[in-house]
Amino acid sequence: MAAQVKSKQRVEEHGEVFTNEREVNDMLDMVKQETERIDSRFLEPACGDGNFLSEVLRRKLAVVGERYGRSQLEYERYMFVAVSSIYGVDIMADNVAECRERLYGIAEDEYEHRFKDECRAEVLDSIRYLLSKNIQCGDALTLTAADGDPIVFPEWSLAMGSKVRRRDFTFAALLNVSAEEPTFDMLDEIDQDEMGKIIPKPIREYPLTSFLEVAKYE
Numbered sequence: 001m002a003a004q005v006k007s008k009q010r011v012e013e014h015g016e017v018f019t020n021e022r023e024v025n026d027m028l029d030m031v032k033q034e035t036e037r038i039d040s041r042f043l044e045p046a047c048g049d050g051n052f053l054s055e056v057l058r059r060k061l062a063v064v065g066e067r068y069g070r071s072q073l074e075y076e077r078y079m080f081v082a083v084s085s086i087y088g089v090d091i092m093a094d095n096v097a098e099c100r101e102r103l104y105g106i107a108e109d110e111y112e113h114r115f116k117d118e119c120r121a122e123v124l125d126s127i128r129y130l131l132s133k134n135i136q137c138g139d140a141l142t143l144t145a146a147d148g149d150p151i152v153f154p155e156w157s158l159a160m161g162s163k164v165r166r167r168d169f170t171f172a173a174l175l176n177v178s179a180e181e182p183t184f185d186m187l188d189e190i191d192q193d194e195m196g197k198i199i200p201k202p203i204r205e206y207p208l209t210s211f212l213e214v215a216k217y218e
């Protein structure tokens, strides 16, 4: 079993105690259907080294394999969707690096296990890029990234064929979706519909691009 504690100091300073595999599975089973929906979005604001997110990815990829395993292109598109819908934040840079690497390793192993020498490097490059954007080092209480800027998450959605759409939202605006009243000065980043429901506004929208070329966005 993986260690649940890295050091006493980290427990005291950051409450860092990792969840064991059995508890992770028991908790995810409470939302089993969502964990098996390829495009359901999961955002974990204190993701550690990815105990929950990696199990979510495993479950999603099992479904991708069952449904699309016979067509490499379809498998690649839906593997992209599975990874692109997983988000995490952690305040510790080493946890973030480990979480990204772990998720990447799960996707890479599954992909290589299925398609062996036919695997395409650009698919794995896209997966790596997604993880660099979706798993971030920052403070989930102040909603700021390690560099002091607001945490921004991309929303990825599959458009026609192999094209994807990317829209960036601040973490703060996304959290306001569930608030009754907008908090602080969010007016540039949210809209409200006629019922007063808060709708986050993207801070940036990107042109449609192939899922194989998302890494060229910046």
Ligand SMILES: C[S@@+](CC[C@H](N)C(=O)[O-])C[C@H]1O[C@@H](n2cnc3c(N)ncnc32)[C@H](O)[C@@H]1O
Binding pocket: 014, 015, 016, 017, 018, 019, 044, 045, 046, 047, 048, 049, 050, 051, 052, 089, 090, 091, 092, 095, 138, 139, 140, 141, 142
């Ligand atoms: C109890 S551990 C849980 C880790 C992981 N979710 C798991 O269950 O294995 C709490 C995590 O929250 C992180 N953390 C503590 N304060 C945080 C903050 N303000 N913003 C983001 N992450 C934070 C710690 O670094 C640690 O990885």
